[in-house]
Amino acid sequence: MDSDLTQKNLSFNSARFMVSASKLNECPADIGAEVAFAGRSNAGKSSALNTITVNGKLARTSKTPGRTRLINFFSLNRENTRLVDLPGYGYARVSRDMKDDWQTHLGHYLNDRRCLRGLVLVMDIRHPLTEFDQTMVQWCQHNTMPLMILATKSDKLKFGQAKTAMLGIRQKLNEFSCVQHLIMFSSSNKTGLDECRQALVHWLEAEPEAAEE
Ligand SMILES: Nc1nc2c(ncn2[C@@H]2O[C@H](COP(=O)(O)OP(=O)(O)OP(=O)(O)O)[C@@H](O)[C@H]2O)c(=O)[nH]1
Numbered sequence: 001m002d003s004d005l006t007q008k009n010l011s012f013n014s015a016r017f018m019v020s021a022s023k024l025n026e027c028p029a030d031i032g033a034e035v036a037f038a039g040r041s042n043a044g045k046s047s048a049l050n051t052i053t054v055n056g057k058l059a060r061t062s063k064t065p066g067r068t069r070l071i072n073f074f075s076l077n078r079e080n081t082r083l084v085d086l087p088g089y090g091y092a093r094v095s096r097d098m099k100d101d102w103q104t105h106l107g108h109y110l111n112d113r114r115c116l117r118g119l120v121l122v123m124d125i126r127h128p129l130t131e132f133d134q135t136m137v138q139w140c141q142h143n144t145m146p147l148m149i150l151a152t153k154s155d156k157l158k159f160g161q162a163k164t165a166m167l168g169i170r171q172k173l174n175e176f177s178c179v180q181h182l183i184m185f186s187s188s189n190k191t192g193l194d195e196c197r198q199a200l201v202h203w204l205e206a207e208p209e210a211a212e213e
Pocket residue numbers: 039040041042043044045046047048060061062063064065066067068069087088089152153154155156185186187188189
């Protein structure tokens with residue numbers, strides 16, 4: 001049965017900043033569908049979001065790791081459909097307390113957010129699968145959360161080198177059935193952009209799983 005909402009074509013171009021949350025109870029109501037972008041600090045999460053939404057200013061990017069410290073929500077052109085920029089993990093220059101704080105909030109978000117349809121793990125193609133990346137992959141596998149990997153900054157490598165790097169990543173992820181998409185990406189030259197967008201639409205438009213209760 002089609003409703004007005006499902007008939008509206010999902011588009012990323014009209015994404016709007018909604019709210020920054022430092023903890024779960026500041027997040028928008030847990031209804032509808034959202035996809036979150038995670039990854040180590042400076043990997044290129046905010047840049048990827050800006051490229052996908054064709055809005056250079058949507059998510060703040062920075063040469064200084066640790067720019068995104070809050071969970072930032074962006075609404076799309078369909079009701080209760082959102083993209084989420086998660087704080088980067090692994091930023092060395094913040095205090096241990098602050099790190100613990102981030103990880104706690106990230107953990108709460110990942111474990112409790114029922115409208116989360118998939119996770120995009122952004123990793124620098126030159127430094128993929130850090131310890132924390134692996135933790136995230138394992139978390140997705142354990143929680144049967146669909147995972148998309150963006151191996152970004154591919155413009156920094158020659159094409160042959162980037163291909164070899166992708167093969168290495170694919171081999172390491174072979175055993176993880178949660179990995180639905182592994183995409184060579186670049187926010188600078190838009191490599192992988194169409195494939196990434198298609199996958200996001202697919203996730204966001206999928207019917208939710210039947211409620212457990
Ligand atoms: N050449 C190139 N540079 C990129 C690409 N993506 C991001 N960058 C650069 O990498 C740096 C970090 O990018 P951000 O998008 O701010 O990274 P982030 O993952 O959001 O970082 P935090 O908010 O600190 O977690 C910036 O200087 C970007 O311009 C890319 O595809 N190619």
